[in-house]
Amino acid sequence: MPDSAVGSSERATTGRTAPPGRSAVLAWSAAGLAGAVTLTVVLVLAAGSAAYSVLGYADPGTVTKLGVNLLRLVVDLAGATCVGSLVFSAFFTAPRRSGTVSADGYAALRFGGGAAWVWFGAALLMTVFDTADTAGQPISTVLSPTAVLGLLNALDAPKAWLLSAALALVVALSCHVVLRWRTSMALAGVAALALLPPVFVSHSASNAGHDFATNSLVFHVVTASVWLGVLIAVVAHAWRGGAHPEAVADRYRRLSLGCWTVLAVSGVIDALILVPPRQLFAVDYGTLVLLKVGFLLVLGAAGLLARRRATRTVRSGDAHRGLLRLAGVELAIMTATLGVSMGMTHTPPPNLLDRDSTATELLLGYNLPDAPTLLRFVTMWRLDLVLGTAAIVLAVVYLLGLRRLRARGEHWPVGRTASWLGGCATVLVATSSGLGTYSPALFSVHMTTHVLLNMLAPVLLILGAPVTLALRALPTAERGRPHGPREWLLGIVRSPLLRFLTHPAVAALLVIGSLYGLYLTGLFERVMEEHWAHQLMQLYFLGTGYLYCWMALGTDHAPRRLPHLARLGITLGLMPFMAFFGVIVMSGSTAIAENYYRTLNLPWLPDLLATQQLGGIIGWLGGEVPLLLILVVLLWQWQRSDHAGSARSSEEDADHDEMVARLAESRRG
Known part of the structure; x- marks a missing residue:
């Protein structure tokens, strides 16, 4: 299908005309762009060479x-x-x-x-x-x-x-x-x-607190880009008289509210780490933070007023003009805010100039002055802004979906709810409790979090059947209208990529790769040296474990369905690899990532080979237990399937006998 032909008939039949309001949007956009360029030039020239000399x-x-x-x-x-x-x-x-x-x-x-x-x-x-x-x-x-x-x-x-x-x-x-x-x-x-x-x-990736600062900046940058970019796309859509302007306006209003909230929270977290509150009014970086906060507050207030006016215009029948009115002021403020951001990237924050940071703070973002104990595992919480926040949000969203089902009078098994909440709690504990805090410093604790994220949490999450719940709770989009969350979810679940990743051989290889490819190749040491790589590693553990359990358990709406025997064979085939890996780690004569652990310079750091041997045991036994749980579930499913098949067979036999008896009776008559 040629590019030029896409939607040609659609354009011909809609009779779209150029909407009014273009000149106003052009003026606001030009003002915002000019403000961004001016602020960038002024802030860079005002900083002079001081930004370089202090570094x-x-x-x-x-x-x-x-x-x-x-x-x-x-x-x-x-x-x-x-x-x-x-x-x-x-x-x-x-x-x-x-x-x-x-x-x-x-x-x-x-x-x-x-x-x-x-x-x-x-x-x-x-x-x-x-x-x-x-x-x-x-x-x-x-x-x-x-x-x-x-x-x-x-x-x-x-x-x-x-x-x-x-x-x-x-x-x-x-x-x-x-x-x-x-x-x-x-x-x-x-x-x-x-x-x-x-x-x-960036500046956020350095010195104490960089684990919080980097994660918050990831949320901040992605959210700001999505918000500004969608706003520009909305303007372009209204400019060309695109379809469904009312739906676009409503969806953008919801997006902008969510983006503003995320920007406010992530910006506060990042600012508090880079600039202590007592220095907000004492250093140039603090002034830029306050200026950006002011822009964000103005954006929220102006956007709220603009959205109300635009809503009235949309409802009055002039939908495209309403979209352009919605976009103009917000586009100018958001574009000008980029100029402040350029000044912040050019100005070193006080956090970056702190020369008293320890080796542990430089590598991990925080200090670990004392050896781990059971009490510290329970009490030393440090929220992982990516996986920890995701666990909390997913638990809340699941409960909201459950409430919607119950409001319609539909039943949902309590065991599934308990399993999902247990899986979310497992992710939260593995990443944000004392286990997550000490995980980068001790190999044995790291292997505990690996097992929790890669095996136990996925089993519990899959048994919660979240996709099935979502498909039952979410409404179906009207025909011819933009897709909603239900259609987005189905599009992802039925995608060829996800079908490939849930192939038994691929899913099992991904899980095995998280063991042999990471720990026995020297890659683990490189990963632990960078916070972003460590975060990506945890996401990989959870993601690959989820894909494998999704394929193996078959309790949720999945991209592919396998017979019980095939799933049983895949699970049994994975168990020797887990055991063999544990034996290799326990019997190793060289400590894994030895240079990294030595660089932490922790006074209480135990014998590296001893903690590695303990980690091998945890990896072996901790990996086998969830697999045994999968086997139990598979055998139970198989038994239920056989009973259901026997019941259907008995009913069919009774119907057949009754039919034969009626046929014989009719012949005698």
């Missing part, structure tokens, strides 16, 4: 300083536009029954693809400019390939921009070939990932 760097010159910050402004705008356009295509438009995107979805995809090309080019230039800026050299001195490659090999920040550029290129190329609605959802996820590499080398 021990040389001043690279005005051209380099302005270039790197203005380029970052372009990167942020282009990245937000790309991500928001893809989110709009996937979640704000009504795809066709064939699964292809509508004309509006296609337009958003192409708009996002154009933004991705700008994003790619600007991020590629950022690699060179950030290399010069970080090295404290004028841009003219690093333009040669030899100089760039040499500095690139020694610095982390330019590598992050290079990775972001590569992902943006993948998105840009994909936007030209993607026509399926479900694929646009995956593409939006890839674009969101492309935002993150620079986050992991």
Whole structure:
């Protein structure tokens, strides 16, 4: 199906006309962009060379300083536009029954693809400019390939921009070939990932508290990009007179409220870590934090007023004009706020200048002055902002779905609810209790959290049948209207990618890989040295364990269904690998990640081989117990299936006997 043909008949029959209100949106957008550029230039020039001297760097010159910050402004705008356009295509438009995107979805995809090309080019230039800026050299001195490659090999920040550029290129190329609605959802996820590499080398990733600061900044950056990008996509949609403006306006109102809340919470967390409250009015970074807070409060108030006015305009029948009115003020404020963000990236926070941080704080983000005890495991809580927050949110959402079912008078097994809540509690304990706190410092504790996340929590979560509950609780979207959460969930569950990942061989290989590929190759030490890699490792444990248990248990609506014998065989086949891994770890003569553990410089650190042997035992036994639980569930399911089959067979035999008796009676008559 050629690109130009997508939605041609749809456009011809809708009779769309250009809506009024374009000039106002153009004026607000120009004002916001001018404000962002002005704030960036003023803040960078006002900082002078102080931002470099306090870090021990040389001043690279005005051209380099302005270039790197203005380029970052372009990167942020282009990245937000790309991500928001893809989110709009996937979640704000009504795809066709064939699964292809509508004309509006296609337009958003192409708009996002154009933004991705700008994003790619600007991020590629950022690699060179950030290399010069970080090295404290004028841009003219690093333009040669030899100089760039040499500095690139020694610095982390330019590598992050290079990775972001590569992902943006993948998105840009994909936007030209993607026509399926479900694929646009995956593409939006890839674009969101492309935002993150620079986050992991930012000010928040350094010194004490960087575990909190980095996680909160991930939420902050992704949420801000989605909000600004969707707003731009809404403007483009209204500009071209797109379909379903009322639904778009309603969905955007809900999105903006959620985004504002996440931005406020994550921004407060990040600010409190980077700037102690007593220094908010004493340092330049604190002033920028207060300025950004002011912009956020104005954005919330102005957005609320604009949404009320826009709602009245939409309801009065002028829907597209209402959308443009909704967007104008918010777009100007959000764009101008980017200028403050550029100033914050250029100004080192007090946290970064703290020279008294210990080796443990630099690696973990917090101190561990005392050896672990049972009491400390129970009382030393440090919330994991990613998995810990996810566990709490998922428990609440599950209970809300259960309440909706009960309000309709439908029954839901208590055991499933208890299992789901138990799985969420397991994730919370593994990541945020004393276990999660001491996990990076002791291999035995790490293996405990590994088992909890990779085996026990997934078993409990799958037995809660969350997909089945969601499909029963969520309403079905009206035909011809944009899809809702139920359709999004079905699109994900029925996707070819998820069907591939839940193939028995693939799912089992992913679980085994989390053992042999991580701990026996030296990869574990590299992962533990970076907070983002440690976070990704935990997500991998939970995700691969969930995929495997989803396939093996078969108690929830899944991408593929396997017979009981096949699932039983896969589970039995996995058990020897768990045992063999435990034996390898216990009998090892060299400590895993020895340099990393020594670098922590903990006075109470026990014998590394002794704690490794204990970890091997935990990995062996802790992995076998959940597998035994899966076997018990499988055998129980098999028995129930046989009884149900016998009952159906008996009923069929009785019906057959009755039919034969009636036939004989009729012949005698």
